[in-house]
Amino acid sequence: MAKVIGIDLGTTNSCMAVVEAGEPTVIVNSDGGRTTPSVVSFSNTGERLVGQAAKRQAVLSPDRTISSIKRKMGTRDTTTIDGKDYTPEQISAMILSKLKEDAEAYLGEPVTQAVITVPAYFDDTQRTATKQAGEIAGLEVLRIINEPTAAALAYGWKSEKKEATIMVFDLGGGTFDVSILDVEVGTEERDAYQVLATSGDTRLGGDDFDERIIDYIAGEFQKENSVDLRKDRQALQRLKEASEKAKCELSSQVTTTISLPFITSVDGEGPKHLEMTLTRAKLEELIGELIGKTKVAVQDAMKEAGLGYGEVDEVILVGGSTRIPKVQELTKEMSGKDPRKGINPDEVVAVGAAIQAAVLGGDESQDIVLMDVTPLTLGVETLGDVMDSVIPRNTNIPTRESRTYSTATDMQTTVEVHVLQGERPRASQNKSLGRFHLTGLPPAPRGMPQVEVTFDIDANGILNVSAKDKATDKEQSITITGSGQLSDDDVNRMVDEAEKNAAEDAAFKELADARNQGDSAAYGLEKTLNELGEKIAEPEKASIKEKIEALREAVKGDDAAAIRAAMDAANEEFSQVSQRMYEQAAAETGPQPEPGPEAEGAGVGATEAPGQAEAGDDVIEGEFEAEDN
Numbered sequence: 001m002a003k004v005i006g007i008d009l010g011t012t013n014s015c016m017a018v019v020e021a022g023e024p025t026v027i028v029n030s031d032g033g034r035t036t037p038s039v040v041s042f043s044n045t046g047e048r049l050v051g052q053a054a055k056r057q058a059v060l061s062p063d064r065t066i067s068s069i070k071r072k073m074g075t076r077d078t079t080t081i082d083g084k085d086y087t088p089e090q091i092s093a094m095i096l097s098k099l100k101e102d103a104e105a106y107l108g109e110p111v112t113q114a115v116i117t118v119p120a121y122f123d124d125t126q127r128t129a130t131k132q133a134g135e136i137a138g139l140e141v142l143r144i145i146n147e148p149t150a151a152a153l154a155y156g157w158k159s160e161k162k163e164a165t166i167m168v169f170d171l172g173g174g175t176f177d178v179s180i181l182d183v184e185v186g187t188e189e190r191d192a193y194q195v196l197a198t199s200g201d202t203r204l205g206g207d208d209f210d211e212r213i214i215d216y217i218a219g220e221f222q223k224e225n226s227v228d229l230r231k232d233r234q235a236l237q238r239l240k241e242a243s244e245k246a247k248c249e250l251s252s253q254v255t256t257t258i259s260l261p262f263i264t265s266v267d268g269e270g271p272k273h274l275e276m277t278l279t280r281a282k283l284e285e286l287i288g289e290l291i292g293k294t295k296v297a298v299q300d301a302m303k304e305a306g307l308g309y310g311e312v313d314e315v316i317l318v319g320g321s322t323r324i325p326k327v328q329e330l331t332k333e334m335s336g337k338d339p340r341k342g343i344n345p346d347e348v349v350a351v352g353a354a355i356q357a358a359v360l361g362g363d364e365s366q367d368i369v370l371m372d373v374t375p376l377t378l379g380v381e382t383l384g385d386v387m388d389s390v391i392p393r394n395t396n397i398p399t400r401e402s403r404t405y406s407t408a409t410d411m412q413t414t415v416e417v418h419v420l421q422g423e424r425p426r427a428s429q430n431k432s433l434g435r436f437h438l439t440g441l442p443p444a445p446r447g448m449p450q451v452e453v454t455f456d457i458d459a460n461g462i463l464n465v466s467a468k469d470k471a472t473d474k475e476q477s478i479t480i481t482g483s484g485q486l487s488d489d490d491v492n493r494m495v496d497e498a499e500k501n502a503a504e505d506a507a508f509k510e511l512a513d514a515r516n517q518g519d520s521a522a523y524g525l526e527k528t529l530n531e532l533g534e535k536i537a538e539p540e541k542a543s544i545k546e547k548i549e550a551l552r553e554a555v556k557g558d559d560a561a562a563i564r565a566a567m568d569a570a571n572e573e574f575s576q577v578s579q580r581m582y583e584q585a586a587a588e589t590g591p592q593p594e595p596g597p598e599a600e601g602a603g604v605g606a607t608e609a610p611g612q613a614e615a616g617d618d619v620i621e622g623e624f625e626a627e628d629n
């Protein structure tokens, strides 16, 4: 059977691994490297370079070299080279093609299937884009899995039986993520990995540390030579490489020398050389504030998971920047635990992906269940700018949830399904993921049609939404592929905003609910009055109509309590009239059964169409916006 490989498609570097004879192994690339820079460069002759060769090209032709493309996944932000536009999927596919070729050379057989990892905060647009990049590269992507889950998997695989809370601390070249997971491993049949919470900073990583070193060295050089190396592109690129190298060396030694001969030349003075010593202490001073920023995200994730630091059993470090001793100290300071060692931080995610790949490829019989969560609530817009939640945030995926909605106006033949993501009750304040129409509903009074909307999130985290008219079985659906990026910063911002605006949001929801219920009650009462026709005396009819009018007026206003009072008054009036009608009928014809629920309940606070909800059905009372009358 052909091997399925695991790929960590990183912002700075990518890595791949495969399970051979039951052991995960990192696949060495054609340059002999265990990781491949996620860089693509187009030479002047049109040749396409990927990996180390492309990274070297960055010095000579920065304009024709593309790095950090992962940041653009899920957007329509194209890169133009020689008049040709390339999408982020296409650039990522170039990296994946190189990885695929190298894996084929290493394994000596064609590779057509892979598991690819993505950050936990990637939304479905970004996941879909990643899957498409794999497909463009000729890879069938069997599963997209979250990076922290993959890291936990690498350590949990074939471990002794245990249940543990794990913190995955991932500090790479450009991003920082922290995730808290619950794992249950070493079981006879299936190991389970559940992400409890995730947080981070999409603009924090080793590149920022390099920047601080560059600024320091260039500043010192400028003081002595009055030349700003940052203004000379080639000198800056050399300085960049030397700074990164010095930073890496300072992870294993306490002092290093940066030596850049002929870095520049000064008129009348000739060539200048840069020679400088950098100590670990100086580096720590330069990057201390940046490293400190990770603390905030860790606190955030712990709070979200509802745990205290003492409850973390293990810490797993991911990403090249976690090799920095100060970073390791900080994680120990926070968790009280020494980080797990044994798998390289830049390889651990690919190793986890390879394990999942082997399980999916049938090479391993042990089942693994990855219970990832939705980072934000998913729902639809209902009448009055209301966000109606279908799948709450932090629900384990894969998941499938259905809700039944109805129409807002009589004879409405089309409903619009507007799919939203976010924590605010007001639809317009959440992120719009897409919209579609279900047409051809048979004309019927409002509230009669039953449209079942189903949200389905697959194991890759990709969302599919469908809407079905229960009467005709007509169905429409979309897979969410619209553009728009949702980073973990966005997720945090949206959750924060929801918390800050909780009081205002609650008031909005209260008013929206009152309006919906008031409107439905008025409609229901009026309908029942019409149905009763002459069975009800004119003066009584008029008094109920008056109350209905008062209710309609209240619904136009902004006072939820007034709407509810008007609704109660209308219902009360109706109920008194029904009671009198019942007593009168009883007096005329002798004993009668109690008034039926239909007469009594026709308009009582119902937004649900009379007779529509089946007992125990998952019917909710929202209504779609009127589209078509």
Ligand code: AMP
Residues within 6 Å of the ligand: 010, 011, 012, 013, 014, 171, 172, 173, 174, 205, 206, 207, 244, 247, 248, 249, 251, 318, 319, 320, 321, 322, 323, 324, 345, 346
């Ligand atoms: P990643 O995105 O996980 O590939 O991490 C890449 C980042 O890790 C780059 O900023 C590297 O400079 C940094 N890095 C790699 N090795 C080391 C090391 N030994 N010490 C400090 N930083 C490192």
